[in-house]
Amino acid sequence: MAEFKQLKGKAVVLNRANVDTDQIIPKQFLKRIERTGFGQFLFYDWRYLPNGELNREFELNRPDNIGGTILITNENFGCGSSREHAPWALLDYGFKVIISPSFADIFYQNCLKNGMLPIQLTEGEIQYLLKKGEEQSFSLEVNLEEQSINDESGFVANFPIHTHWKTLLMNGWDEIEITLQLEDKIAAFEQLA
Template identity: 65%
Template sequence: MEPLMKHTGKVAVLNRINVDTDQIIPKQFLKRIERTGYGRFAFFDWRYLEDGKPNPKFELNQPEYEGASILIAGENFGCGSSREHAPWALGDYGFKIMIAPSFADIFHQNCFKNGMLPIRLPYKIWKGLLEQYEHQSRLLTVDLQEQMLTDDNGKQIPFEVDQHWREMLMNGYDEISLTLLLEDEIEQFENQRSTWLQV
């Protein structure tokens, strides 16, 4: 994975509570064997009309949100099924960072494991940020190293991320990368194990 330390991007707002993973990526699109290509199906039932045309009433179809890489979402975002395809779809759509008052636990972990940063903010702070960015094309800077959000007026909002996940994102590690950091110790153990088997 690519390291994620500091990112400035356009913000989109999806002010809906309890957005579940079946809305993020409907089950009929889970037949692919790759991790890529899911972005065009993200929010499919909300995003498109029955004739396949974009739904002009869907929040993320608004022109001011085109090219957004930061999503401000509602409470309990990513609830429902634990499918890892949900962060795959959001990442392929273009989102790197999501901000919400709360996330479903498994979805929250799956985001980190796939190189995305989910940020939990206290409700009042989240509400103020949402109102600031709703229906506007504006930028936000997310500094993971400093754990700080900075809007385009210079206002700063601190946030906290678990140290384990923070280190993983900042170094671009996935779980395989973490295992390979211990390659020397693993090789030493395997060498010792071969002598044990000879006894």
């Protein structure tokens, strides 16, 4: 995984609650065996019309939202089934940070395990960001070390994250790489057996 310490990027607003993993990546696209290539199918049923053309009404298809790296959404994002393909699709599309007032537990863990930062803010902070994003495109700066978010208008918010996940993200370690940090101790133990 790539290290994640700080990101300044375009924020994209998806003001919808209870977005489930089948909307994030519909089941018919789960046949791939690699972790890449899912971004083209992200929010497929919302992004495309039945004839295959882009749905110009969908938030992510707005020209000023192209290239967004930070997704701001409403409560209970990632609910539904526990498919790991959901964070894969979000990452492959280009999102590195998801900001919401609440996440489904398994989705939250899957994001962290795949190098994406899910940030939980208060309802008031989320409403500020959602309203701002519906009025104009804007950028946010996310600082994982300081656990803070700010914009160019003076908005500042802090977010919680468990120390374990913060360490893994900042170092770019997945669960295998954190185990390999103990390789000498593991080898020494194996010599005892």
